[in-house]
Amino acid sequence: MTDGAPPFTPPPFRPRFPWWGRHLQTIRNTIVKPAYPLPPGREMRFAMPDGGGDVLLARLNPPALAVSRPLAVLLHGLTGSEDSFYVRATTRLLLDRGHPVLRLNLRGAGPSAVTCSRRYHAGRTGDVRAVLAALPVDLVADGVIMVGWSLGGNCTLKFLGEGDFPVPVVAGAAISAPIDLAASSRLFGSPPNRLYHRRLLGQMKADMQANRSKVGDLWADAALAAHDLWDFDDKVVAPWNGWADAPEYYRVNSALSFLPRIAVPTLVVHALDDPWIPPAAYQDFRWSANPWLSPALSRAGGHVGFHGVGGVWSDLCLARFLDGL
Template identity: 50%
Template sequence: MPPILTTADAAPPPPLPFEFPPFVPRAPWWGADLQTVRSVLLRQTFALEDSPEKRLRFRMPDLSGDVLHGILNQPAEPRALPLIVLVHGLTGCAESHYMRASAAILLRRGFTVMRLNLRGAGPSRPFCVEQYHAGRSEDLLAVLTQLPGKLTRSGIVLVGYSLGANQVLKLLGEGAPENVIAAAAISAPIDLAETSRRMMSRRNYIYHRRIVARMKEEVLGMPIPDIFRPIVQGVRNCYEFDDRFVAPRNGWKSADEYHRVNSAVRYMNGIRVPTLVIHALDDPWIPGDAYLNYDWTANPRLTPLLPRRGGHVGFHGADGPDPWHDRCLLEFLKGFAA
């Protein structure tokens, strides 16, 4: 299956069992950068107050004592539908705007949704001494195996965003539990080395400076070993953060090794459940080359949606207030909600 370009100016895609809408940017949010930052600029939030929340806790089995937290939202009248597990991106948490947006949209369609806080993120932070990274798929596995059976009797659908999407794809390629019946990845950095280089480019100076500051703030707010504290304080870019903190903290020799071992593109041929892969080719942070160079015919379980535009976890379309990637996700889920 070749990459599907669902854009107004692209050639028609081959016939599929899905009817994905084309992506057309919403005025005045033209361009990759405005698509990327729109929700932040507008401080857009999505209300979940009508859905009762329940906090779930997941103790990690690695003897660290770390406990991850999930926020469960159920519709007023739960149906026999798969549980949707949402996994956030770098410096995000369960309250990130894209997590709340997807949760609100899925709840309206009757799905039960759990928004997971990764290790050391959001409410999980006070209960963790270790921290998430792009390849920590074993944490997702531990969470999935601890979910109550009454929530998963109709199966689980994993949905990841950015860094969380890389984790999801990596776990699927390694082998997810049998009750994971489908998945979706939005704006995943499937080649971590190329993503690091793109983030440090001149055009991303403002983004990069802000993200590095947030990464440092996040880590320094945790009880990391004293030896790492001055190292984190002194890093100047995302490569140094990976090379001087993430890699040695987790047993790799360098950022290069960390990037090579944990890039999702290495695992995608091994995915055995239907998986929707969405990425905008104008994403300012994540190059599209790894997506365009990947042989999609090698794994028919993957459904690629690669619009020319959309930014990074943006996809603010002209045909409605709901993000385009969420509407595509709903279309994809029709076959698993029967």
């Protein structure tokens, strides 16, 4: 590998009955609640080096095959965790292919909620870097593959673009990433998305209230007062992390400005009918200008959906992409 990712052609995406349309694609797992059984794995704990005492929890699953493959580190999306349906599905795929898998709970997410006084955001790549630096040498001897979904996908692409890797990172993949955070926040808060918006904002507020003793009254009260996602980012995420407001937080952390700097083979999967993410950033970006990027853009698929004939299309793309490596 000297000048870019190997040639990659995604398989065609054909929605599977009865999951027609972007909304059914998006909510299918919430309706069906698929099991995706996994072995219990081993809990790992990562103390963050910023002096706040926060500890990130993760679940390490050994591979099903006795082969040498890179460790896959998986980053969930907003209000997700190590047990999100899409994380478990891809974990099963990767284990069957012989990869060890680390399912990381971002700061304050899932089991990490009770061990952290701070919360994750779309650009907290320092945490990812700290986790990779703390991994046992034998676990990363074959390198690392980074995979993220939605908010975790934006974080993955930003991390790859920054290029400051404490261990060898051999590839990456992002699925349904909001690479233009401001545009995505505006669309997500629009009237057609009011049901999605109410659910996710409610979950974010509930997390802050349930962990008020950890996060503190100031930020718990600010979260409770937020009337939409933009307001939550403006009142909580931005000032809590040292930015003036939501626009500055979005500008500094949007993966779109980091895509040109990525220099490892990276798969970018996205549906142009995603109800949460405007297509313009994906359509306007010059993918050919960076040979390390392998876009897999489908007309349909919803947000972290891709329920198609033959399986989850994003996983089929990931498998083909890894075969090419």
